[in-house]
Amino acid sequence: MKKLFILFTLSLALFSCKSKNEEPTLIRGEFILIDDAAVIMGNGFIYGVIINDITHELAKKVAPLQREEYDMVPVVIKGLIKPNEGNGLEEWKEIVEITEIIGVSAPTSELPTKIKSSPQDHTSSSEADQEKEN
Numbered sequence: 789m790k791k792l793f794i795l796f797t798l799s800l801a802l803f804s805c806k807s808k809n810e811e812p813t814l815i816r817g818e819f820i821l822i823d824d825a826a827v828i829m830g831n832g833f834i835y836g837v838i839i840n841d842i843t844h845e846l847a848k849k850v851a852p853l854q855r856e857e858y859d860m861v862p863v864v865i866k867g868l869i870k871p872n873e874g875n876g877l878e879e880w881k882e883i884v885e886i887t888e889i890i891g892v893s894a895p896t897s898e899l900p901t902k903i904k905s906s907p908q909d910h911t912s913s914s915e916a917d918q919e920k921e922n
Contacts, residue, residue, distance in 0.1 A: 810868050812887045818860035818895075821847040828884060829860065836872065836880030842889065849892045864890040 817830030819837075826837035826847070837843055850861040866888040872880050 812866035813869055814864070814890070815867055815869075815884065816864050817862070819846060819850055819863040819865075820858065820860045821850070822858070828863070828865070833882075834880070835869065835882055835884040838883055838885040840885065842886045846886060846889050846892070849889065853892065853894045855895065859895060861895055862893045864892075866890060 815828060815830065815835075817828045817833070817835075819828045820826065821837075821839075821843065824839060826839055826843055828835050828837055846863065846865070850863065853861045865884075865886050867884040867886045869882055869884050872883050
């Protein structure tokens with residue numbers, strides 16, 4: 789009976805231990821890689837991205853779809869979301885290591901409107917005050 793109890797306790801202890809099975813998570817968001825920093829931003833989250841070969845591959849797929857240098861492109865990836873433990877990405881609480889590229893699509897929103905001012909529009913406040921007095 790004593791041996792059975794010890795065997796039962798030992799097997800319970802072995803099977804109750806958490807196995808650290810990291811499953812990649814499906815992530816939909818907008819991606820950008822600038823120099824040596826990458827970010828993926830989605831609805832309610834923003835992650836720093838660990839730069840690896842798959843990240844560079846994703847950047848090559850995204851580049852032709854960018855309308856401007858800093859344009860973010862919609863992507864669907866699988867990745868491992870991890871707490872940031874000083875991986876050189878101090879700005880982010882959580883980081884993602886991309887494990888698989890599912891898809892890349894063209895940005896759908898319009899670019900922000902840019903307003904260019906002409907040199908004639910720049911008058912100093914004293915000049916404007918003088919014109920009001922006359």
